[in-house]
Amino acid sequence: MTKQLHFILLLSLSLLLSACSKQPPAPDQNASADPSAQQSEPAQSSSPKYRIVTFAPTLTDIIQNLGLIDSLVGVGEYDMLAPKDKNLPVLGTFINVDTERLLSLKPTHVFMLTGKDGPPTNIEQLANAGAFKLFAYDYPATIDDVLQILDSNGTSLAKLNTSAKTFIGPNIPGIGQALDRVDQSTQLKTAVLTRLHKIMQLTKDLPKPRVLMLFSLKEPVMASGTGSVNDQLLEIAGGANATGDSAVSAPTFDRESLVSMAPDVIFALLPDVPAQKQNDPRLANLASLPIPAAKHDSIFILNSPTILVPGINLYQTAATFAVKIHPELTDKLNPILNTPITEPLPEDAPELQSEN
Template identity: 25%
Template sequence: MGIFYLRSRGRWILIGVVLAVAIVTGNSVVWACGEGDCAEMKRRQQGILTGMPFMAHVSSRSFVDDAGRKMYLAKTPTRIVSLAPSVTEILFAIGAGDQLVGVTDFCDYPPEASTKPKLGYAHPNLESMMALQPDLVLAPQEFLKPDVILKLEQLKVPVFILSAATVENILGHIQTLGRMLDRSVQANAIAMSLRQDIAAVRVRTQTVSPVRVLYVLNSQPLITVGPGSFIDQLLRIAGGANVAAQSQLPYPRLSLEVVLQQDPEVLLFPVGKAEGIPDSEQQTWRQWQSMTAVRQGRLHQIPADLLNRPGPRIGQALTMLVNILHPELVAGPSPLP
């Protein structure tokens, strides 16, 4: 939820449908039947015709996940396992938190998520998961191991794969999960609000000069975000110019030489709630006084759970990025001391 998780700074879904076919001419239905059967068929004709909404229902309960796999849900899932913090946030946001029976070790927002049974992450405890009797598992494509998905399918547990590479993917996930869980009103409202937030940010930043920025997922080795990641798109919407824009990967490694050549004006360090950038790591960066970001003291810590999760809080993430990248537009947080 993509979603990309990295050990950084030492932390860490065949339905067979049998149809009766009739030839419809005008407002009548012509049935192919024997004489003795026609009366019964005519009697049932109205029921068959009014059953057409059932086919619409089949369509509305059919879904295609981000791995291209089709899933049909005969009823609304009530026992859901979420294997991505971003998905957990979406479910709570659309009012489906009570349907969650299991989450990952990293699911900590909203606070209620912390009360749900924890199942691990990349290698979830399948025995514990099956004990929860889930009728739907929502999983990230990039991080969950293929063998785990295969085992779940062998256990007849529906698995729906989600992968967010763009902001539009995120909004689509919110609306898809809303439809899947009969929460479309709430989901559509959230998606609309986020679209408005994004449009407002675009208006605010369209006349400013883009600020060169490096998003430091990890320092040693240096890993950042590139084209094909939703974080790269957020940076650009907020008026940033990603120094890894020429990369062919969504989460590339960069050499220090490339970084120094690109000369970022802002360095962003996603960190955990109770954590910060170790002094040793800060010193590693601060020694490069030729770098504009270092020379001007524009090294910023940002909450990893807000920026790294493709969920319903991307509006808040954008606001924070604008504050940091363009303090001339709004007052922003202070740089690192």
């Protein structure tokens, strides 16, 4: 009994000590309550007008391309596009936001991609109470959706003539409108559309090989189904999704299904993995199958960090797909792939006006 009492006392004491010994770290240096301290921060000095929080890499990508990266004060979890040198505070996912930390950052604008149910109620209530301006967009299912998030003034995808034309985007201002960067966002949108249009012009008369886009090399393999942004980009790049009409977003396939499907090209979309080598052992299983993709050495690992992020980089993903599907176009596609979006293409591109 005495031993038990000692144990309980010891436990209570240690809990007490652990509670007193170390205070939780301050949310972030940028989040200081003292306004004068905020004035001295680089983010404030370059763009004092906004304190922006994003909850998706797509949104971070757009903010970066609008030249507002210095105004970014917080990001969501798993944001691989957040500037690493800024060591920005991570505020959870859009479902589970670290509200206390979010408020401590005193954001002016919060951008998130959400499901059909919209943002969490508590975040919505805070926005309604005037704590910040909230912009919650549906997760983009088409290229149009992505561009609408950038600039909500009209949409121009009809000119791209892909099968997924239905616009299901948000009925709220785009980021360009929300942050008074309308001209810049319209220019970006037009530049992205121009490049996508150019790629499509190059591939439109070529045969459309059947392409399988994999999310994983672990068998049974998981593929990208139809009705996604990548599916549309594939179509622009001059390919056809080998999964046909898929009922699920990421169907899995065993070897028999793969042999029966007989894809002409396989893309393994694996952001940040080591680059593909000659006779890469990671592709040995797929390369051993009696399928056209294996026979013609058309199995590729695409490891760009943004390969699965539907952002401004859409044109780069489409161009990368097109180079692999139609290698004969490499010389014509390289300028599109390598010229920064803010610079004009070295050769004349087909003109494309936004439908505002």
